[in-house]
Amino acid sequence: MPDTLSTIDTPAAIVSLPRMRRNIARMQQRADALGVRFRPHVKTTKCAEVVAAQRAAGATGITVSTLKEADQFFAQGVTDILYAVGMAPHRLAHALELRQRGCALQILTDSVPSALAIVEYGRAHAHAFEVLIEVDTDGHRSGIRPGEDALLDVGRTLHQGGMRLAGVLTHAGSSYELADPVALAALAEQERAGCVLAAQRLRAAGLPCEIVSVGSTPTALEASSLQGVTELRAGVYVFFDLVMRNVGVCAPEDLALSVLTTVIGHQAEKGWAIVDAGWMAMSRDRGTAKQSHDYGYGQVCTVDGEPLDGWLLTGANQEHGIVSCPGAPSVNIVGRFPVGCRLRIWPNHACATGAQFSAYEALEEDGSVQAWPRFHGW
């Protein structure tokens, strides 16, 4: 007999496969319609089966946030890999080893010192790394602003140093802070225009710049044009989550990840059910706290995945969660959610919650589940 949501142990990270497949198709169709390649960010799932589904739907290569992800997916046959975190000099040996084994690994820099380290290591090993320059289009984190002199300095350092200057990359991560389609479309245009400007400046200076890579889940879904862009990246769209729900780029029926949990006790006078999903299962992410709707540590649903309006995971210790309905403390909690009863909880942030588990439990339409391993650490 196949496993089901009634038979597997809890807490478990449940992936609704019909929803995941729909989310994958939606983003691929966006990229196709906008005329760009799509390179999913696999940091969200670190799971071979999910990435296989993204590639089967048309994805061209993958984006990674660690070289461990590159190692793992290269071992599974993916050769086109973009490492989208600024290159630390001590990791160049690892990157070189991957490239020498046949992985078309691209690396990233946003400063002359970092570019010089790449050039020196590459020259010392007679190897031309393929390098993108990170562009800052919204001020939220890393990168060189499109109009800065440093952009050309880094480009010349790499190109004249014998490296392959492959292109420019940006990530408008501040899109997570918005919640209005007009503002999101404006940020998507800012992301596109800034990255294209950086590419144009490099080309005008006689430097190569084939790749123009942009993306975040919200801007990818709200962009109306990606003129001048060659590839789109996004990660959390594959599952979506409550933060994305508040941003406004998905509906409740798109939420593909939930945590299955069991009721282990009550504090009846307080209207609390105690469950076995604490912060170790949900993560400590409270990303919805500063958004329009604060979901606590997550939205409580029935075991069948139907949201229970007003019921939240309002507290979390390591292996204990508190389920309550802040507006209605007088409910008969013991009768409604008896010991042993199972619930599902939508997380705030799918990347953070998934990382707490060593496997997803992939749930088919027929109710069967199977474990899909995911890896952990660096």
Next chain:
Amino acid sequence: MPDTLSTIDTPAAIVSLPRMRRNIARMQQRADALGVRFRPHVKTTKCAEVVAAQRAAGATGITVSTLKEADQFFAQGVTDILYAVGMAPHRLAHALELRQRGCALQILTDSVPSALAIVEYGRAHAHAFEVLIEVDTDGHRSGIRPGEDALLDVGRTLHQGGMRLAGVLTHAGSSYELADPVALAALAEQERAGCVLAAQRLRAAGLPCEIVSVGSTPTALEASSLQGVTELRAGVYVFFDLVMRNVGVCAPEDLALSVLTTVIGHQAEKGWAIVDAGWMAMSRDRGTAKQSHDYGYGQVCTVDGEPLDGWLLTGANQEHGIVSCPGAPSVNIVGRFPVGCRLRIWPNHACATGAQFSAYEALEEDGSVQAWPRFHGW
């Protein structure tokens, strides 16, 4: 050549062994002086080498938060194991299997329905589970209040049902919300008195109650008497962290866990160094946000572990952290922390940060480090 903080990859979870050993000795001495057994909570580390050090110092048995911890440590020869989370009925088969293999596993309940499930399963398998009743002495989570009728109802259900009623257990977890030694000592006394009262009520009703188990790191360190108590539990004391620093139960030189990180870039105008320790390394725990000193995502230290006053991990994305000094933005950040420079960061919460890693890097006084595996998931 042995590995050192200069040669290992980053991010890495560094454990200072001299500090860890001192913390272990300090807590064991407390328990010895108070005349009780000490049963460390291994959920903090999930690491065989750490637990071996705790046992070598005198710990009697261990406390676990998952049956996976019980499985792993039983496989390593620990037989005296207390599973200190309310028993879910579906886990009774797993608990029985451990006990039948020779593990003296104790389980926990705080309600008649849960006790009945234990009795029914035990009787059906002709097995007397060893059960503690969870007592609520501070209202923060699970348990029966010491004076409630339910305490005796649960005791009778277990005892008359043929289970071995082993004792009572409480955890005054609200101690994490305090910061004053007088208030902590008062809470420690409340924890002790409540748990002892529960034991006395059970005994007065003719029920057995051998074990009286209390503890949290702050109350364990501030209790002046544990009269009537038989065992003490604590977990995070082994490493301590910034939350415990704010609570006031450790000094900076007691902080045994830090995250080693590498500078990968800058936003010089903003005074930011970008490092490769984001929330995946630190966890999303922001436990100091509501305390007297908010450390952001952590306190920045030199690679030698000296705190850099005012420098915090002020922002965190998945694999990017932002190091800055909120009071002094005009520093020459690129010169001070160049690309490739290594730093260490004290975390808010050692349990949450450790869980992000698949190994600790144990740092000896001589500067050598070796990997100590830790496990993950359920």
